[in-house]
Amino acid sequence: MAEQSAYRIFDVRHAGRQILSPHMARITLAGEDVAAMATFAPDQRIKLFFPRADGTLPAIPNRPDWYDIYRTVPPRERAPMRTYTIRYLRADRCEVDVDFVLHGDNGPASRWALNAQIGDRIQISAPNANYRGEVGGYEWQPPAGVRHILLLADETALPAAAGILEELAALDAPPRVDAFLEVPDEADRLDLPSWDGLDLRWLVREGRAGQVHAYGDRMTAAASQVELPRDVVSGSNAETLVEPDSDDLLWDRASSASGKFYAWVAGETGAVSRIRTALVKERGIDRRLANLMGYWKLGRERE
Ligand SMILES: Cc1cc2nc3c(=O)[nH]c(=O)nc-3n(C[C@H](O)[C@H](O)[C@H](O)COP(=O)(O)OP(=O)(O)OC[C@H]3O[C@@H](n4cnc5c(N)ncnc54)[C@H](O)[C@@H]3O)c2cc1C
Incomplete structure (x- = not known):
């Protein structure tokens, strides 16, 4: 039964759009099923299924083996x-918001x-609220008592990073956070919470003077x-860095359940790989304290 699986398929319809910035739109997706959707962290990932180029609507069956069935269909079909990322879930109103980067009509x-x-x-694969076990699908798991957090995110990871900052801002004593958020241009900066101890820097790729920085630089x-x-600083972990295969996204999970420091880094895969080199190889931080996640890959389609 689909109710027994960690993830299930949701049928939803476009119910509203809010333009957040020139390159970001929040789309509200609604449907009766969403009453049974769950989210566990601000970086909760979900899969969305879109119409094919010929307009055929997705019709994934809501059953536990949907992915096996999906894989039997040739990729082009x-x-x-x-x-x-789930930005906001309002299960009581059967609505979920997703913030989309508008990067063109190339995907x-x-x-x-x-x-x-x-x-x-469209359809969504997302956590099933009726499932009793561990669902997963998120990496934001800062150790209890963490006092210093490093957040690096480009616009695709901005929905998750914004949720992380909202979660931290609601704490009685939020930790120190250094947040670096990279966006295409000045007008893509969003209103985010602030507190003493949050040092939030917007890194704009297309500067006022006309210079354009490469993704992640x-x-x-x-x-x-x-x-x-x-x-x-651990000093003993740099040799074990493995570059992802050309088709893979880099995905290093933090693995330490304790510690005063924690890093959450997500963006274009090549950029995240360079950031990993800077943090782990050059600066020697203990890899177990850092999530380093390629959210997309320049020049590649991503399923
Ligand atoms: C865990 C996770 C969570 C994510 N959450 C979000 C989210 O909440 N919002 C969001 O917008 N994205 C998010 N992404 C990224 C999103 O999955 C990718 O950007 C995806 O490639 C977009 O699909 P597409 O069909 O638009 O383009 P694709 O068909 O995948 O790619 C077509 C072309 O567009 C390029 N491209 C893809 N994304 C971008 C981009 N952002 N800017 C410039 N060029 C691009 C590709 O390199 C390729 O050349 C997330 C990814 C992961 C792994």
Whole structure:
């Protein structure tokens, strides 16, 4: 039964759009099923299924073996599947918000977000609220008592990073956070919470003077220069860095359940790889304290 699986398929329709910035739109997806959706962390990932280029709507069956069935369909005939983040879930109102980067009509997800009309249907694979076991699908798990957090995110990871900052801001004593958020231009900066101890820097790729920075260059420079606590240096882990295969996204999970420092880094895979080199190889931070996640890959489609 689908109710027994950690993830299930949700039928939803476009129920509203809010333009957050020139390159970001929040789309509200609604459907009766969403009453049974769950989210466990601000970086909770979900899969969205979009119409094919010929307009055929996704029709993934809501059953535990949906992925096996999906994989039996030749790639060109499948409904395109892409990974997104739950921004806000209002299960009581059967609504979920997803913030889409509008990067052009070169991918099915961005194209849909640019053109979709109220009532247009897609499907979602997301955590099942009726499932009793561990669901997973998120990496934000800061150790209890953490006092210093490093957050590096480009615009695809901005929905998760914004949720992380909102969660931290609600704490009685939020930790020190150094946040570096890279966006295409000045107008893509969003209103985010603030507190004493949050040092939030927007890194704009297209500067006012007309210079254009490559994806991740400004985040990499920040990783090289940001002040780090002395006791996060391990020194013994740099040799084990493995570059992802050309088709893979880099995905290093933090594995330490304790510690005063924690890093959450997500963005374009090549950029995250360079940030990893800066943090782990050059600065020697203990890899077990850092999540380093490629959210997309320049020049590649991503299922
Ligand atoms: C865990 C996780 C969570 C994510 N959450 C979000 C989210 O909440 N919001 C969000 O917008 N994205 C998010 N992403 C990233 C998103 O999955 C990718 O950007 C995806 O490639 C978009 O699919 P597409 O169909 O638009 O483009 P694709 O068909 O995958 O790619 C087509 C072309 O567009 C390029 N491209 C893809 N993304 C971008 C981009 N952002 N800027 C410039 N060029 C791009 C590709 O390199 C390729 O050349 C997340 C990814 C992961 C792994």
